[in-house]
Amino acid sequence: MNTPQYHEMLIPTLKVIEELGGSGTIQEIAEGVIQLLGLPEEVTSQPHNPEKSSQTEVEYRLAWARTYLKKYGLIDNSERGVWSFTDKHQRGMRLDPEEIVQTVRGLAKNAKKRVINEEPDAIPEAKDWREVIHQAILSLEPSAFERLTKRILREIGFVQVEVTGKSCDGGIDGKGIVKIQDVLSYHVVFQCKRYKGSVGPGAIRDFRGAMIGRADKGLFITTGTFTREATKEATRDGASPIDLIDGDDLVEMLKKLRLGVNVRMVEEVEVDGQWFENI
Template identity: 85%
Template sequence: MNIPKYHEMLIPAVKVIADLGGSGTIQEIAEGVIKLLELPEEVTSHPHNPEKSSQTEVEYRLAWARTYLKKYGLIDNSERGVWAFTDKYQRGMKLDPEEIVQAVRGQGKNSKKKAMDDAPEALPDDMGWRETLHQTVLSLDPSAFERLTKRILREVGFVQVEVTGQSGDGGIDGKGIVKIQEVLSYHVVFQCKRYKGSVGSSAIRDFRGAMVGRADKGLFITTGTFTRDAAKEAIRDGASPIDLIDGDDLVDMLKKLRLGVNVRMVEEVEVDNQWFEKI
């Protein structure tokens, strides 16, 4: 399968971030690169390692591209998962993928080692904890996963959350109410799929059919991924919109909500010599 290598995504990622105005989320960057490189569905939906991660191979290699660009000093990421250019980036600057790879690996351009062809030696900066957390969620038994889903939904503002999960319920696993500033409320039905593969458009259509007349909105949660066709079907014109949460979104939510995740902040102390000079 002709999947672009991580170093072949370096320049496209920079171009996409520039087109986005200098910053973008992981999803926005991925969608932009996929569109720029005109990657077909069979390439973008190919899983990286379904036993350990919900990421596709394209997303995994893009994570490496972001890591190399970060270590090179061109981009950085915020706690909210937004990647943006640093001061080092200049519009119109000429970038060489080989130079970026060699610089990050601490090798000269005359190195005999073919760094461009080598796979990275370790996980990208933002991948290690993701794979561990994703594997932990996948290992939960069904009842524990249901309890986790209810906890997440309550933490983000749902009330009256119930897990139904009864056979013949058209794929609806539960329901709840979202209240907005104690003024507006929306009835939401959701489906949770503890899954290692990709959810296709047919599953989205079936879920939409089951929710007709029963809720204002639908929410589809999976530990796997959604195909591009599934993402398009979820927001198809003229149909009830369905919000999607894939495995990556799920681990991000757990981190943000600090559910089963401990985040340790490192304090950096810097002496301001100019301050002392003004005394």
């Protein structure tokens, strides 16, 4: 099965958002579209451009679909990355994907600027700083990546963080303790891998086998992505829980923790002339 084109994902994206109650995160929408279209793992695990991003080809084309639907006026996203319907969207409305594509391209042409690239080589929602950070992580030496992992875990609340991967400890690269309110403590083992592709369910099962009887929880960190089957395996009922952090999560964590990232807030002031006239 070939990966569906972005225009083939327009209507499925709307259907999934509707099924989610009118709003959804990027991950929820992606999982819904994958299930709706019945896409197998060999399709959903294909990377788009592993040299620049951990994004899969399906995620890349879904980003295009969301961008076209947004430019068409049917959906919009909040600062927290939640996508929802606009007032223009009406339940049960008939929509033609080709009309949506041509309308959006027409808007771009009339505005005399390329709002959307007509060749599927650019990620419409990509942020340059994300790609720069991701590339910087991939270029780190193994020891530097271990230090980065330890720093991140300490920043988010881990104590007694220790890297043990050099001892070939059954797939476990390190361990630490998470303290909650200085009352509860959880022993966590982690595995951190610099992958450019996708991590499958087999790697999750192997990691779980190595952590049994040695920790309360597991944490799998990768610079790549996790397949849908790997995500399901990590949260499988009756099995030891494993939390997942992929390449995009790593980038967001570095931004949130201000590690190697400087964020400048810009204040915009608008004067209400009508207010002064009514004094």
